[in-house]
Amino acid sequence: MDRLIDAIATVNNPSVVGLDPKPQLLPKQLLDEARADTARALEADDSTSETFAWTSSLATAYLRFNLAIIDAVADIVPAVKPQIAMYEALGVNGLLVYTATCRQAHDRGLYVLGDVKRGDIGSTAAAYAGHLSEHELWMEDAVTVNPYLGVDGITPFVDAAKEADADIFALVKTSNPSSDEIQNLRTVDGATVYEHVADLVEQWGADSIGEHGYSRVGAVVGATHPQEGRELRERMPHTFFLVPGYGAQGGTAADVAGMFDEHGSGAIVNSSRGIIASWRNSERYSEDLSCDEALKVVASCARAAATTMRDNLNAALGR
Template sequence: MPPGHVADRLAALVAERESQIVLGLDPDPARLWPDAGGDPDPAVAVLAHCRAVIDAVAPAVVAVKPQVACFERLGAPGWAALAATVEHARAQGLFVLADGKRGDIDVTATAYAHGFFDAGGLNADALTVNPYMGLDTLRSFAAVARPAGGGLFALVRTSNPGAADLMDEPLARGGTVWERVAELVAELGDEHRGPESGLADVGAVLGATQPEHLARARELLPHAIFLLPGVGAQGGRVEDLAPAFAPGRAAGLVTASRSIVRAHEQSGGAPAAAARAEAERLRETAWALG
């Protein structure tokens, strides 16, 4: 990956492209673009589909977020397709955020991190991680990511309905579970902020489906980059996300997957043109909030 602090690199890319939109890639071999998914080998078809989607929307987005599980289910050929997808995104000048949601004890967390950040592995710019085993696991990821120039996005308050089952539970000390996680993420991220952007290398995943939490999250995480899934198919609206961008445009990344890739199913027309139009619409809407 390019040199420099990950948050500074991302902020520069956001400014250059005038976009805060992250393209989510969640390929389903049964629902690929018709022109790209004809190969009988599902991994080959998935790779062709992902390349076509990236080519269509790259000018409107700043990053890609491949959902690792969608590639892993195809076995070793799927991992090869993921690596090739990452290379293709890099060739388009895009930031690569691997959506793996990894989390385990220190030894295993370190091994996961090497697999995603090392040049001999996926060589991603950032990785989503699960912080619910505690700060020591996050530090193990950071210990590998930081020397490699990478960043982390920790799950803080997610977009799925079941998030309320645990993350919104009150604590005896006051506040909720997700607010305590936010404090830990802020503690770790503030150890390593970008000298140019002032943003931390440990960001927070906060569901766009619950925008009422964003103002409080920004109080707890003043220097974190927010990754905001749930726009489009899950019901989140870009217009409701303004608190995320308080420290600057690069402090909020709006991720959209199905609403971009399957835009043609709603609007008709060629998949590539429909995807580009939806990505541009999201880009313009989010940019206006900054």
């Protein structure tokens, strides 16, 4: 986790920009261009289906959108977190854009946290760990993983992370309302399921603790659970937190403050919509702009929102 912690210190900003494009988060100009691309593709090749043409054009639009945002924030944030599901929804063309996005972020010096939530057992988990061990294919510095299958599903990722100087983040207490259904079940020894998972995560990371005191096995802890997050911070002294659910999902800077350690380290907070869709609240955006002009508004709004988030977090942390 040392690389991430160093990157946070360099820009004095414990936040990560979630690159989770969706059609409704893109300016109309980009969607219009994608529609025009689709029409051209269908006209040029009548063996192409509408679904393939549209998802391919939309993937291209996602890439332009992402590149504008990466350019705008690369010098003020330490990391980006592309959510692979958004790209996978467009099929293999979408995944090409996922890897191109990771590559561009990497080339701009950002730590790339692939939000893939993979999880399987044995040799299958080892195959998924290719995300880290074959860096050239995916260009990620860390991935999120699902712990439901136990250590069999985690060890291959930990081994790959050690080998590649990379990290993983295991789901512990997620930000969504129904996270209680399984994660908050109370077990006979008095602890909840997520507390058991927390103890396992701390244990899985025990032999990969870096210079800054945190292991290569981080935890995902939702910003929407400030009390649980504070208790988990105590319970998991060597585990770095990835905190989703800030902003659009309701978590505030005050909510997440307890998930940091006494030095203001120990966590990185994600915001997606709050940064990448902040152009929607800007008076400078209008549908009359050209596509390039609209992307400039997207970029400058993202930079402004990322700056505000950094300042709010640092104020709440007294940094």
